[in-house]
Amino acid sequence: MKKFLVFFLVITIVVGLVGCNKMEKVDSNESTTSIKDGVYEGVGTGKGGEIKVEVTIADDTITAIKVVSHNETPGFDTAMETLTESIISKNSLEVDGVSGCTFTSNGFIEAVTEALTAAGATPEMLKKIDVTSSSGVKEEVTETHDIVVIGAGGAGLSAAIEAKAAGADVIVLEKMPMAGGNTLISGAEYAAPNNWLQKEEGIEDSIDLHIEDTLKGGDNKANEELVRVLAENALAGAEWLRDEVGIVWEDELMFFGGHSVKRSLVPAGASGREIISKQLAKAEEMNIPVLLNTKATALITDENGKVIGVEAEGENKNYTFNTNKAVIIASGGFGSNVEMRVKYNPDIDETILSTNSTGSTGDGIVMAEKIGASLVGMEYIQTYPICDPLTGTLLYYDDARLYGHTIIVNKEGKRFVEELGRRDVMSMAIKAQTGHVCYELLDQKGFEASKLQENHGPELDYLYKNDLLVKADTIKEAADFFGIDAVELQKTVDKYNGYIADGKDPEFNKRSLPSTVEVGPFYILKATPAVHHTMGGIKINTNAQVLDTEGNVIEGLYAAGEVTGGIQGANRLGSNALADITVFGRIAGQNAAK
Structure with a gap:
């Protein structure tokens, strides 16, 4: 009996000690955890208004961020996905904003910060995570395609869609984290003489009048042959966007300064979102890959000067893209490159802000010039x-x-x-x-x-x-x-x-x-x-082929959009840009695929 009682007491004491140890462990966790586990809501203000998020916190760590609602521009909203990955991987709000998405980035981080405040916490209370860097060695990747398009804005996507429709194997490179370029952030109105709405309203217009307006508006500095191609093909381009790409045009016209008559079509929502979202959907439907965060750095030429590929840098890869047919440069202008602006026009210095995408830094112009391409009208900055x-x-x-x-x-x-x-x-x-x-x-x-x-x-x-x-x-x-x-x-x-x-x-x-x-x-x-538009850029002919400093065609190289010069002269009339990028984007894609 005594042995039994002793055994019982020993067991009781051991169990009690184990229980006490367990309780101490829980208490210890609670004392070292600064933030109570849970899901917290926060709201910030982006470019499109309110951004609402739910932040999940466990063990002083942000484990998930869910965007509940937002009204950011499609394309720019991808910044929130990028920031989510960065914040969770580092467990910190000390992350870089996404280039070109300042308002969205700031609004998103503001919302996550507010969620922490709702948890009774500050960013400093998050558990520190040692993010060790990799070796820094990027994977070397070599691919071959018929056509490589540099730039996923309106011109580049128009070119890619037409080239693919002609049977070519096409890939699009975009250095920014979103597609769209300046087209995405524009009103995207489109000048088209003799369009269907003009006919309904009884507005008399003509191709010659559009040419006259464009030349006069550009102080007669434009290449008249290029302007004629623009005006003669503008309406067909608008109809192609409507019928083949699925763009919805509003049932009204706008009257832009410098035009003699009201001739400018308006996309649904009066925004470039309509253009880019539909072009991207068409590209996806046609299985055209668009590589984001992939910056073209150099054109590859053979011993005869023909362009046969592109070198590019991705986040974790260095690419060599060889081409069977051609490269199309559609990388936009240089409105966000102050150094380049001042080089060609000292009056357009850092005191003047810019409407442009932060990606408008003239990369394509520089690459083309390095292999002998001629530039024209670089001093004309609107x-x-x-x-x-x-x-x-x-x-x-x-x-x-x-x-x-x-x-x-x-x-x-x-x-x-x-x-x-x-x-x-x-x-x-x-x-x-x-x-x-x-x-x-x-x-x-x-x-x-x-x-x-x-x-x-x-x-x-x-x-x-x-x-x-x-x-x-x-x-x-x-x-x-x-x-x-x-x-x-x-x-x-x-x-x-x-x-x-x-x-x-x-x-x-x-x-x-x-x-x-x-x-x-x-x-x-x-x-x-x-600063809104740079009229100068790469010199092209009516086939969208790039010309060298002696006026000869550089084989295997085409260009379209704001990266080119000579089409707008010294000044661009409003709504001519969308016609320009569509007309010459299509021409570049069609000819490159031949």
């Missing part, structure tokens, strides 16, 4: 008149001006330029005003007719938040918000409304006068010019 004074971003709010509904004034409340004038003329006029800014006034009926809330609601939210746009019941109240001379502004409005009644603007000869400005509430936007 600014866009209505841009964000804080970032340089082109403002879609400007649609209202293109529909003819706005009055543009200075700080003194006076008009100083035709609202539908050439972009360069308007930009220089704005730079000459107080503060180098202008103010765009719009009334409620113009606001509704321009579909600003419908098409660009997130941008409006951004503008209100940053005091760049005001909505007020009276013109005086709106003027006072920006310190504009309200008395003079009212006089200007009254005078302008009189011009509407007379059907003529004797001051600035505004070429479209659709409506008065008199129905409240009233809106005023503050804006400034920014």
